[in-house]
Amino acid sequence: MLVLHKGISQLVSATAADIVPWCRELGRQRSVIELDTPLxxxxxxxxxxxxxxxxxxxxxxxxxxxxxxxxxxVETVRSRGLPDDHVGPVRVVDIKGIDSNLCCGTHVSNLSDLQVIKLLGVEKGKKNKTNLVFLAGNRVLKSVEQSHSTEKALTSLLKVVIQSPLFLSEMDQNNLNLLRDIAVLIARDFKSKPAPKQLFVLHRKEGDSEFMNIIANEIGTEETLLFLTVGDEKEAGLFLLAGPVEAVENLGPRVAELLGGKGAGKRGRFQGKAAKMSRRGEVQALLQEFIAHQNPGA
Structure with missing residues (x-):
């Protein structure tokens, strides 16, 4: 691996020299090139x-x-200089067309032996310098393998957490609180209008009976007729008809029939399950016609 490492370090260093001066450190797992720049x-x-x-x-x-x-x-070759006690010839390692460097170590004969180089990024170095961190060769493969194993372990752990009753219970409670807040905001927005309409119609895919009743409570049903639905837009869901007692008693069963469902009610509220939510438009037309008959001069 030392053979590969020296070739890698020389290649990266030589190429990085086009950016800034450098020095290098070879590590067991990852290597660092120190660049003489803060950024x-x-x-x-x-x-x-x-x-x-x-x-x-x-x-x-x-x-x-x-x-x-x-x-x-020797003076034209990139190096840090020879030791004072050096004797004998010096070795020059040439990467054809890229770099010539004094080096005493063992090197590859061809850059393809390096396989691949992955630059992991930069870290703050000493004395206003920057460390360029990299992996190469088999270390890249080992890093990918380790990352994949870690990802699988975290995914398994996350599944356990998400499926735990405590997590699901907390999520359900959070969703319920959000739905309650949304219901209140919807009702307040309707009531803030200068002249609220006599008919209020709303469908929301996410919701339940409590969601619809909160809206009805907040708006009030003495003067306004409300038709609220939750669930699938075309198939099954829940509905609530709320408003003046006499109107609801008259219209409730007909609304349930149009929606292909069943329901029951008392004191100005009729609610139940619907199998044909796609017919909500027909229900709205029925309610608008009822209101028009109640106010012929409007």
Whole structure:
């Protein structure tokens, strides 16, 4: 893995050198290149990752040659300088067309041996510098495998939590509270109108009998006729007809019949189950006709 690591580090470092100066640190799990800048943008990281992986796919050759320490060419090769006690020739590692670097380690013979490089992002470094963190080769595969295992474990845990009675009970209570608040707001909005209509019609897919009765209580049924439904828009659901006692007693059974359902009522309220919610329009027409007969001069 050390062979791969040195090739990886040289490739990333050489490409990153187009952005800012660098130094590198090879870790057991992930590696870091220290960039001499306080900021590296996400766009720069993305461009760098794309560039180094293109070079890997291009199978760029990597060669090693030796130069005498006093060879003038040594001065043209990128390095941190030779140790004061160095003797003998120096090794130059060339990535064809990309980089020449003094290095004493073992290197790959071809960039394709690196497989792939994944830049994980940047972290704040020391002394106003930025650390570029990356994985490569088999470490990328191991990281993906670990992430997938973690995701599966979290998904299983989440399913257990969601299916727990305590969680479901809390969710049901929250939904119930929201429905109650919505019912109150709907009623207040209707009552805030300068001249409220004599007929109020509302359908809401999410809701129950309590939802409809809260609206009826808030609006009041002495002067207004209310036709409220909840459930599927075309099939089964619940309905509530509320309003003046005489009107509800007269219209309640007919509303239930039109909706293909059954119901019962008392004191100005008639409610029940409906099997044909698609006929709500016919019920509304019936109610509007009733109101028109009650107010012929209106």
């Amino acid at each position: 590296v943008t996400a766009e720069q990281v993305e461009a760098l990752e794309k560039s180094v992986n293109e070079k890997i796919r291009d199978r760029v050759p990597v060669t090693v040659r030796e130069l005498a320490a006093d060879d003038p060419e």
